[in-house]
Amino acid sequence: xxxxxxxxxxxxxxxxxxxxxxxxxxxxxxxxxxxxxxxxxxxxxxxxxxxxxxxxxxxxxxxxxxxxxxxxxxxxxxxxxxxxxxxxxxxxxxxxxxxxxxxxxxxxxxxxxxxxxxxxxxxxxxxxxxxxxxxxxxxxxxxxxxxxxxxxxxxxxxxxxxxxxxxxxxxxxxxxxxxxxxxxxxxxxxxxxxxxxxxxxxxxxxxxxxxxxxxxxxxxxxxxxxxxxxxxxxxxxxxxxxxxxxxxxxxxxxxxxxxxxxxxxxxxxxxxxxxxxxxxxxxxxxxxxxxxxxxxxxxxxxxxxxxxxxxxxxxxxxxxxxxxxxxxxxxxxxxxxxxxxxxxxxxxxxxxxxxxxxxxxxxxxxxxxxxxxxxxxxxxxxxxxxxxxxxxxx
Amino acid sequence: xxxxxxxxxxxxxxxxxxxxxxxxxxxxxxxxxxxxxxxxxxxxxxxxxxxxxxxxxxxxxxxxxxxxxxxxxxxxxxxxxxxxxxxxxxxxxxxxxxxxxxxxxxxxxxxxxxxxxxxxxxxxxxxxxxxxxxxxxxxxxxxxxxxxxxxxxxxxxxxxxxxxxxxxxxxxxxxxxxxxxxxxxxxxxxxxxxxxxxxxxxxxxxxxxxxxxxxxxxxxxxxxxxxxxxxxxxxxxxxxxxxxxxxxxxxxxxxxxxxxxxxxxxxxxxxxxxxxxxxxxxxxxxxxxxxxxxxxxxxxxxxxxxxxxxxxxxxxxxxxxxxxxxxxxxxxxxxxxxxxxxxxxxxxxxxxxxxxxxxxxxxxxxxxxxxxxxxxxxxxxxxxxxxxxxxxxx
Numbered sequence: 210x211x212x213x214x215x216x217x218x219x220x221x222x223x224x225x226x227x228x229x230x231x232x233x234x235x236x237x238x239x240x241x242x243x244x245x246x247x248x249x250x251x252x253x254x255x256x257x258x259x260x261x262x263x264x265x266x267x268x269x270x271x272x273x274x275x276x277x278x279x280x281x282x283x284x285x286x287x288x289x290x291x292x293x294x295x296x297x298x299x300x301x302x303x304x305x306x307x308x309x310x311x312x313x314x315x316x317x318x319x320x321x322x323x324x325x326x327x328x329x330x331x332x333x334x335x336x337x338x339x340x341x342x343x344x345x346x347x348x349x350x351x352x353x354x355x356x357x358x359x360x361x362x363x364x365x366x367x368x369x370x371x372x373x374x375x376x377x378x379x380x381x382x383x384x385x386x387x388x389x390x391x392x393x394x395x396x397x398x399x400x401x402x403x404x405x406x407x408x409x410x411x412x413x414x415x416x417x418x419x420x421x422x423x424x425x426x427x428x429x430x431x432x433x434x435x436x437x438x439x440x441x442x443x444x445x446x447x448x449x450x451x452x453x454x455x456x457x458x459x460x461x462x463x464x465x466x467x468x469x470x471x472x473x474x475x476x477x478x479x480x481x482x483x484x485x486x487x488x489x490x491x492x493x494x495x496x497x498x499x500x501x502x503x504x505x506x507x508x509x510x511x512x513x514x515x516x517x518x519x520x521x522x523x524x525x526x527x528x529x530x531x532x533x534x535x536x537x538x539x540x541x542x543x544x545x546x547x548x549x550x551x552x553x554x555x556x557x558x559x560x561x562x563x564x565x566x567x568x569x570x571x572x573x574x575x576x577x578x579x580x581x582x583x584x585x586x587x588x589x590x591x592x593x594x595x596x597x598x599x600x601x602x603x
Numbered sequence: 604x605x606x607x608x609x610x611x612x613x614x615x616x617x618x619x620x621x622x623x624x625x626x627x628x629x630x631x632x633x634x635x636x637x638x639x640x641x642x643x644x645x646x647x648x649x650x651x652x653x654x655x656x657x658x659x660x661x662x663x664x665x666x667x668x669x670x671x672x673x674x675x676x677x678x679x680x681x682x683x684x685x686x687x688x689x690x691x692x693x694x695x696x697x698x699x700x701x702x703x704x705x706x707x708x709x710x711x712x713x714x715x716x717x718x719x720x721x722x723x724x725x726x727x728x729x730x731x732x733x734x735x736x737x738x739x740x741x742x743x744x745x746x747x748x749x750x751x752x753x754x755x756x757x758x759x760x761x762x763x764x765x766x767x768x769x770x771x772x773x774x775x776x777x778x779x780x781x782x783x784x785x786x787x788x789x790x791x792x793x794x795x796x797x798x799x800x801x802x803x804x805x806x807x808x809x810x811x812x813x814x815x816x817x818x819x820x821x822x823x824x825x826x827x828x829x830x831x832x833x834x835x836x837x838x839x840x841x842x843x844x845x846x847x848x849x850x851x852x853x854x855x856x857x858x859x860x861x862x863x864x865x866x867x868x869x870x871x872x873x874x875x876x877x878x879x880x881x882x883x884x885x886x887x888x889x890x891x892x893x894x895x896x897x898x899x900x901x902x903x904x905x906x907x908x909x910x911x912x913x914x915x916x917x918x919x920x921x922x923x924x925x926x927x928x929x930x931x932x933x934x935x936x937x938x939x940x941x942x943x944x945x946x947x948x949x950x951x952x953x954x955x956x957x958x959x960x961x962x963x964x965x966x967x968x969x970x971x972x973x974x975x976x977x978x979x980x981x982x983x984x985x986x987x988x989x990x991x992x993x994x995x996x997x
């Protein structure tokens with residue numbers, strides 16, 4: 210068994226995204242104990258930064274000690290129990306996962322199904338909410354499997370109107386497009402670290418609002434999950450109001466070094482400015498879209514609902530899509546993503562997330578993609594694509 | 604918000620332990636994608652190393668993407684469902700936690716209670732197993748809250764005799780004292796990375812045997828946990844036999860950099876040799892015990908059941924134990940642990956785990972402790988203690 214030296218890749222798939230040297234260096238700082246006063250100060254700092262990031266000043270905000278999916282699981286397991294009804298909008302892989310988890314929590318699950326590539330339809334959701342009293346409405350703000358944004362403000366408003374709590378998957382949206390817990394009046398939002406925050410995968414920032422906290426307090430049955438039990442984990446992070454002051458109760462041992470990385474990624478993000486980062490994602494998407502169009506490629510999603518940070522590119526007829534991905538990986542050390550589920554073999558997924566949303570990345574990706582297509586006899590001009598990028602970035 | 608620079612501590616509490624510069628450096632290597640061929644090779648390497656570490660050649664061995672407690676939760680949630688009976692031996696904080704989780708999984712839970720500081724009593728456990736058909740017998744091999752080892756071979760044998768599956772908490776034992784899945788014929792064993800493996804906290808190595816896999820396959824109800832569902836997570840790690848070859852199915856996004864760290868910690872451990880590491884832990888414990896005795900301090904646990912890696916030291920009458928911990932932290936940057944539950948205020952917990960099990964650590968700890976006691980007017984001779992250490996290490 211020998212030490213592992215990873216290749217140096219350029220990460221433009223659906224996540225993880227490129228992690229900056231600053232964040233990597235933070236990971237390697239000396240480990241301290243989770244009860245150390247210095248670590249407790251770090252925890253407070255992270256909580257405050259996540260409140261700012263979600264714009265959730267009244268939510269309890271912490272990073273759960275597991276990948277982004279743990280945020281989904283925490284939301285479902287804490288809010289739902291047998292006898293509850295959950296309405297889950299499904300317009301891609303992650304909506305389907307939410308429905309699965311809601312069932313494991315013991316709820317009666319009603320899915321509102323959509324074609325992959327479409328945003329969630331508020332009218333269909335409202336029809337499902339109107340059918341019966343509903344505890345939770347869950348949906349994905351930014352579907353990583355399709356590259357589609359849904360209208361979180363409208364959907365959270367429908368949940369409120371029908372007395373349901375809203376659960377919003379922001380795994381791919383947070384840090385890339387506007388996420389606004391306060392304006393949406395959303396009850397639970399969660400994300401991952403490996404998308405637009407550009408920290409390594411492994412943590413799930415979550416924001417839990419007052420109504421959700423009250424619902425958890427009123428449960429009849431214990432949460433079917435010890436590690437993600439909101440009351441236990443918030444006591445560890447300094448009290449249920451999410452703001453410390455109440456001391457800490459031992460729960461798990463926090464993933465110290467991973468939290469160093471998340472913290473540094475938040476420092477980097479706030480140095481740039483949240484608004485500036487959002488604008489950067491939008492601009493890089495425009496540049497990529499212009500380049501793809503100039504190269505003769507099309508995007509799956511209607512412009513109105515496109516995610517700047519996750520671009521689903523239709524595979525031209527006759528192209529061996531896996532060979533293209535292998536080519537760009539082997540020749541350019543560039544990772545792009547394949548399609549999932551019904552989009553398998555039909556799209557590539559090109560991420561422009563966090564540190565991977567730069568003109569350099571856009572240009573490299575188009576160059577590599579055009580080269581790989583040319584190798585299959587498909588005409589795709591890299592010089593036209595790069596000229597279009599330059600035009601878009603003026 | 605500013606970058607976080609942790610203090611440089613010497614970690615001799617109940618975990619995390621000191622992380623070596625080699626492991627810290629591994630954490631900071633460039634992040635790659637979880638579908639990257641290079642990463643898949645790393646996954647295979649880690650699986651094989653964990654099989655060797657648990658001595659579990661026929662178990663599926665993976666690191667779960669969450670802290671050590673996730674191993675406990677995975678064992679309970681995958682094996683148990685409503686209608687099942689679980690017998691849980693409780694002789695400290697972690698046995699109690701197992702019982703809580705087994706209840707959340709829907710099982711009828713029978714606890715076999717012991718005084719804290721005592722090993723699990725096989726006769727009491729057998730009496731509980733004989734009362735009714737039992738699905739799972741769960742116990743803690745090395746109780747971090749008390750410093751007690753229990754007889755895993757005998758307890759696993761009782762489980763077999765009574766048709767129950769054995770779940771063995773090896774969080775603090777793995778890498779510090781012998782853990783032997785094959786010899787014990789144990790069904791599920793799990794651990795954490797931040798104890799005797801000396802990687803940062805955040806991952807839970809787990810070994811799941813064939814009988815446990817069959818029991819999971821025969822469940823009536825879905826596992827009440829999506830992230831830790833054995834079948835989903837093993838498909839991601841290359842198939843239910845734990846040996847790859849069957850391709851991989853997307854589940855979560857693995858915590859890439861944390862896995863770099865675990866991998867390097869395993870390289871370090873195997874370079875030293877597992878047997879050599881075990882001997883080192885035993886010798887450092889003997890040295891510490893000799894030094895404590897020379898300083899007039901006593902250990903809680905009967906010598907037969909003491910864990911070398913977790914020493915519970917009785918607090919002398921009249922000593923302000925929190926002031927001692929504060930003194931050694933502030934003056935020596937040394938972290939030692941407080942007592943938990945009924946042992947709160949009665950013991951300190953001194954860890955000699957992994958990279959923290961060296962003569963340097965033993966000498967530093969005794970020096971700091973004697974100084975702190977002297978500051979409270981308690982006679983405790985550091986020179987006598989260090990002479991005793993030297994004698995024990997000859």
